[in-house]
Amino acid sequence: MSSTTTPRFSPRELAARVESGQISIIDVREPMEYVGGHIPGSQNIPLSRLGSTSLPEGPLVLVCQSGKRSEKGLATLLREGHPHPLADLEGGMGAWQQAGLPMKRRQGAPLPLMRQVQIAAGSLVLLGVILSQTLAPGWIWLAGFVGAGLTFAGVSGFCGMARLLAVMPWNRVQA
Template sequence: MTIQTITPAEAKVLVAQGAALIDIRERDEYARENIPEAHLLSLSAIESGERLGPFDPFDTVIFHCQSGTRTAQNAQKLADSVAPAKVFLLEGGLTAWKKDAQEILADKSQPLPLMRQVQIAAGSLVLAGVGLGFGVHQGFFLLAGFVGAGLLFAGISGFCGMARLLAIMPWNKP
């Protein structure tokens, strides 16, 4: 079954008519910026069995994430979580919503989402390792290799030590 995608303008009309808009991003992403009408129900919460509803066949539910990728990859799982409601995916996610000049709530005092922090930290360490490897001593290339191995391990296993470490940092505490 193919689940239809809709534009931000179409979603805005459906929300005004009573459709439920559900943000499947994680709590830290939602806290930094979100669509005012959106309810948070993260993909991880859906996967662990949390639900909104109950819904009936006359209800309309629109799911969105940051770029539309997570909703597209998990479309059937999302639809099953609100069955038998009619389901749409917001094409392009929050990014498209903002490009369409739709209203968002932003709280820049919230920390960056954890995965962005991991990307910044890993990228910085790799650049430092390469720069120091060329400029100071070749042994610093091991730093870049270590970070690369950590990212490879995280991708294969689903466990990211850097994310766990960053999650306990003071700026990420509620």
């Protein structure tokens, strides 16, 4: 059985099943993402710990931001011979939020990492332009460096700025 034959629930279908108490939801995102907004009653088990953590009995639905990590999690559990029915949330938390369904957010949760990257990158580009016009023309290279980094991140899928921001003290989340 592969993850492509695993059922995928629409946000509304999942909400109905949650209300009826038929399933357990496992959110495979990182703790920082989870505290920023999750389905009420879901349990946070990051993808990296999914195979080594005990899971609730009964049917499970895996959830992530877009559906890619939950798909990987399903594949891991299927490979390990998970004994209970498994499913996935179609479109992830983005679709859940777009459907206007309830979310629980921890007070004081950090901004989503992508927004932090946008704020930092935009600020550095703006700073480089301003400094190049007021102090020395060479400061324009700061804007060029950030632009090159963003281009590399888009092409490769690796964002050094996101990795750096993720380990900052304000992004540490206690379980």
